[in-house]
Amino acid sequence: MIQELANAGALPVLEKSLRFAAARQRILVHNIANSDTPDYRPLELSVDGFQSELRRAIAARDREGSEGRGAGPDRALEFQRTRELDVLEDGSITARPRTPSGNILYHDRNNRDTERMMQDLAENNLAYRTTVELMRRENDTLRIAITQRP
């Protein structure tokens, strides 16, 4: 029963978001570390790409539920391999980041954009924090249900 509580509803979605934010953090931090490396082009993991795949996975789960296969929102999320993301058996995410060619090249043939990098870092941090907070609320709700008092 506990297994179904943890694998159903919003928790798998939050878990995937958390793993994605962690994977993206590694890439953003790598870009900052290489801001003075000649010939380096910053990597990027598309948030839109992840969210559209997440949206598709949730829709597929709900649809299969309404068709009577499995129990709808109680089934686990199934990700498909996309151009950037690989979701492994254990749920961990492997990223294949792109190198978008934005911004001008500096004399060391690096097209860093410090402001953009720091903005992405702050946004990613907030996304992670929001997801953790939502997970905490979910756990609190479960705890209230178990202990039967708020």
Next chain:
Amino acid sequence: MYGSLDISTSGMIAQRDRMTAISANIANRNSVMPDGTPYRARRVHFAPGDPTATSKQARQWGVHVSQVEIDQSPLNMRHDPSSPFAMRSGLHQGYVLESNVNPVVEQVNAIQAARAYEANAVAAESSKQMAAQALRLLVG
């Protein structure tokens, strides 16, 4: 998350090494090497990846110092006929060869290294905050 911290740390180490080279350049501006030639500026070059990482996965992330190049640009010359190092004959008679360290360039590089170090420190702080947030899930 620990991976992110390692990457930021590699960035801070690389920038610190660069700062060491800049300090050495400024300190040795008037130095003469044991063979009598003036000191030449050291330039630190970075490359992506961290060869010191323990796992193959981790070696592709981060940054490291790929080489320390000795600057081969022309040396400066100062007119000082009384110096024992002054040239005795030729076109530049009476001139002393001096190191090719340009203090203005070194200062600018030092500022850049300090800012890059700061950016890595901020990134490490961000990763640390995220790890702390995740740990809060365990607390009731």
